[in-house]
Amino acid sequence: MSTPPPPKLEWRGVRKSFEDAHVLRGLDLSVAAGRSLVIIGASGQGKSVTIKTAAGLILPDAGEILYDGEIVDTADSRTRAALSGRLGMLFQSGALFDSLSIWENVAFRLINADGVARKTAKARAIEALARVRLGRQYADLYPSELSGGMQKRVGLARAVVSNPEIIFFDEPTTGLDPITAAAINDLIVQQVRDLGCTAVSITHDLASARTIGDEIAMLHDGRIVWRGQAADLDRSGDPYVDQFINGRSDGPIAAAF
Amino acid sequence: MDAAPLPAALTPFRAVGRAVLGLLIQVGSVVLFAARGVLAMLKPPWFFGQFVRQLQTIGYFSLPVVGLTAVFTGAALALNIYTGGGRFNAEQIMPQIVALGITRELGPVLAALMLAGRVSAAIAAEIGAMRATEQIDAMQTLSTDPFHYLIAPRLAAALVTLPLLTMTADIIGVAGGWFVATKALAFNPTVYVRNTWDFLQSWDVVSGLIKAAVFGFIVALMGCYHGLNATGGARGVGRATTHAVVSAAILIFAADYLLTSLFTHR
Numbered sequence: 471m472s473t474p475p476p477p478k479l480e481w482r483g484v485r486k487s488f489e490d491a492h493v494l495r496g497l498d499l500s501v502a503a504g505r506s507l508v509i510i511g512a513s514g515q516g517k518s519v520t521i522k523t524a525a526g527l528i529l530p531d532a533g534e535i536l537y538d539g540e541i542v543d544t545a546d547s548r549t550r551a552a553l554s555g556r557l558g559m560l561f562q563s564g565a566l567f568d569s570l571s572i573w574e575n576v577a578f579r580l581i582n583a584d585g586v587a588r589k590t591a592k593a594r595a596i597e598a599l600a601r602v603r604l605g606r607q608y609a610d611l612y613p614s615e616l617s618g619g620m621q622k623r624v625g626l627a628r629a630v631v632s633n634p635e636i637i638f639f640d641e642p643t644t645g646l647d648p649i650t651a652a653a654i655n656d657l658i659v660q661q662v663r664d665l666g667c668t669a670v671s672i673t674h675d676l677a678s679a680r681t682i683g684d685e686i687a688m689l690h691d692g693r694i695v696w697r698g699q700a701a702d703l704d705r706s707g708d709p710y711v712d713q714f715i716n717g718r719s720d721g722p723i724a725a726a727f
Numbered sequence: 728m729d730a731a732p733l734p735a736a737l738t739p740f741r742a743v744g745r746a747v748l749g750l751l752i753q754v755g756s757v758v759l760f761a762a763r764g765v766l767a768m769l770k771p772p773w774f775f776g777q778f779v780r781q782l783q784t785i786g787y788f789s790l791p792v793v794g795l796t797a798v799f800t801g802a803a804l805a806l807n808i809y810t811g812g813g814r815f816n817a818e819q820i821m822p823q824i825v826a827l828g829i830t831r832e833l834g835p836v837l838a839a840l841m842l843a844g845r846v847s848a849a850i851a852a853e854i855g856a857m858r859a860t861e862q863i864d865a866m867q868t869l870s871t872d873p874f875h876y877l878i879a880p881r882l883a884a885a886l887v888t889l890p891l892l893t894m895t896a897d898i899i900g901v902a903g904g905w906f907v908a909t910k911a912l913a914f915n916p917t918v919y920v921r922n923t924w925d926f927l928q929s930w931d932v933v934s935g936l937i938k939a940a941v942f943g944f945i946v947a948l949m950g951c952y953h954g955l956n957a958t959g960g961a962r963g964v965g966r967a968t969t970h971a972v973v974s975a976a977i978l979i980f981a982a983d984y985l986l987t988s989l990f991t992h993r
Contacts, residue, residue, distance in 0.1 A: 527864050555870045565865035567857075582774070583870035628869070638868075 476539030478503040478668040479524060479636055484533035485692075486519055493519045495692035496533070501685075506662055506669040508683030508700070510676070510714060512723050515689050517672040521638045524670065525559055526550060537636070555583065558629035560658075562641040564621040566613040566628075572599070573609040576628045584632065598631040599624070601664075602657050619650035623657065630661050637662065639671035643678045655681040676715055679703075688714065690723060760952050767872070767879035777880035785846050785881070785947070786888030790895065792845060793838045797896035800833055801825060801903025809912055821912075822919045823926040825904035830927065834896040835935045836983055838889060839942030843949075843975035850881055850950025851971035855957030855964035863955065873955065881947045889943030890936040897932065934990045941986060942979050949975035 477500035486494040493516040501507045511517050522528040524535055526542070535543040542553050566575050576595035580586040586594070596606050602623040613621055622642065629637055642658060643651035655678050662669045662682070673679050679686055680700055687697040688711050696708040703715060713721030733741055808821045808828075854877060857863050866873050901923060908914035949971045957967035 522864070525864075525868055527867060554868065557868065559865070559868040561861045561865055563861050565861035567862055567865070568860075578866075578871070579869040582772075582876065628865075 475503065476536070477501055478505075478538060479670065480534075480536040480539075481520070481524065482534045482536060484520075484523055484530045484535065486516070486523060486528065486530050493692055494523070494530070494533075497689075497693060499687060499694050499697075501668055501670055503668055504666055506659075506671070506682055506684045508671045508673060508679040508686045509689050510673060510679055510686060511689035512714065513674075516692050517689055518640060520689065521559075521640060521670055521672055524636075525557060525638050526554055555579075555632070556635040557638065558632070558634035558636075559638040560622070560625045560629045560640065560642055562644055564613070564618075564625045566621055566624055568613050571610050571612055572604075572616070572624055575613065575624060576631055578628065579632050594631060595627070598627040601630070601661065602627045619646055619654065622646065622650075622654050626654070626657055626661065630665060633665055634667055636668045636670070637665075639669065639673075639682070641673055641675075642671060642682075643673065643675045648677075651675065651678060652681075658682050676703075756956075757948070757952055760955075761948055763874055764878045764882050764948065764951065767874040768883050770875075772875055774876055774880055777876060778883055781880045781884030782888060784849075785842070785884045786891060789842055789845055789888070789892060792841050793892045793896050794899050796837050796841050797829070797834065797900040798903035798906075800837055801829055801900035801905075802907040804828055804833065804900075805904035805907040805912070809908070818912075821908060822904065822914070822922040825908075826901055826923045826927050827931060829900035829904070830897045830931045830935045832935070832983075832987070834900055835889075835893045835939040835942060836979065838893045838896045838939060839946060839979045840976060842885070842889060842892070842943070842946045843972055843979060846885065847946045847950040847971045847975040848968045850947060851954040851957070851967045852964055854951060854954025855967040858955060858957050859960050859964055878951045878955070881951055882944060885943035885947035886940055887943070889946070890939040893936055893939035894932075897935065934986075937990075938983060938986050941982050945978045945982060946975050949978065 480500040481497045484494050484497040485492075497516075497520060499507075499509075499520075509517050509520060519528060523530050523543070526535075530543055534541050537553055537556070540553075542550060566572075567578065570578070573592050573595040574581075576598050577586070577588075577591035580591040580594060581588060592609070596609055599605070599609060604620065604623055604627065608616065608620070608624075613624070616624065626642075639658060643654055646654060658669070658671075659682055669682070671679070671682055680703065683700045685697065686700050686703055687694050688706075688708065689695070690710050695710045696706050698706060703711065706712065709722050712718075713723050805821060805825050808824045809818050812818045812821055812824070854863075857877075863873050863877075866876060905914075905916070905919050905923075908919055909916045953967040953971040953974070957963045959966070
């Protein structure tokens, strides 16, 4: 009998503190290749820290991050650089480079890390922009000239342009109106399906979580308290999940003021 | 774990100890940052486009402010030395003293201080804003090391441009002295230039340019360090900008004394 493949991405006993604040307290979580996992949870429970440890932006104090069964957080810088080439990330704020035009933002990795010629990179950037339904006329504008929804779409184009194996979505619909948020959700689902990649998202937006997630995990107090299929969210039977999805102030989760 | 309560008499020592430890941590952090920046300058990938852009921003756009500072300083220096020298009948050595003062000390220090105000602050604000809006994080996820893309080009550009700006400041500063001396103090223009030229030694100029290179590195380093470590949104960016200017100015004066001391004992 053959051994099952390792998860595409795994957090194994990950701990992270900032001075006296213990954010992650031994997080164990994994995502299979080609699946879309959404992490939900109240504010301040460590959702952003969770994906930033996986994206290599924050080093865990203890525990391991593994891609395809290979430990990455303690790997040498060359290995980590090679691994970071396999991931893409859409930031909550868009995080577009405001000194660069839209196409230069999208082509940033192609030009600066992959050594693609500017002309070819521009063509690929325009193609990626078309995939998120932004026309060629936006390519030479600057981020400040676009609306919030358009900036998110540019961020998405930048995340997918080099065909990553893993994509992280940090609060993809925060700050958007419901219609734009639904459009972003649809684009995320389509891009993840087209690329066949593994996706990990964090969000407060339950409509978004249900649309983009195959599975949902609930993070509370630095640990996963529930995990299941997106379709099972309403019948989880977990008091944390019930309180969160029903938006009640009474329950095991204390409101963060 | 909380520290055990100290007797009241020892409280001041704890405060001093904390301050010293904080200072040592800060110094260590700056040194490590500088080492990483130098390594990024020496090791590929090199971003020549960024380097050229920084040459323009740090060097070319600073020319007016450095030139104006130099011309007025040279002129004021000439007047002061003429007046002071007159007390012991030494007015005629004014051209030499102006040239020496400008090339060895005032040219590099004033150009560096102007850059600390103009460039260090701008670098800290730009990189700090990038930090606050997650652009630095985004860069890392796009397989691009901010030390190579942002820090190294700025360090290298400042290292190269401040000696060039200082050389310009030297010429303009001496010209400022010449202008005052010949128009207001009845010096012979040709004799003034000849006296300056004959008196100056190449080391006077070169030592000033070496200082300028060190100051340039400090200016960019402080901007980059405080910018990249900015925390706390807009307020943090403002704080980073202030710290960059103040720490660059202090380090310029400290480095100036150390280098002058080193050069005079050569």
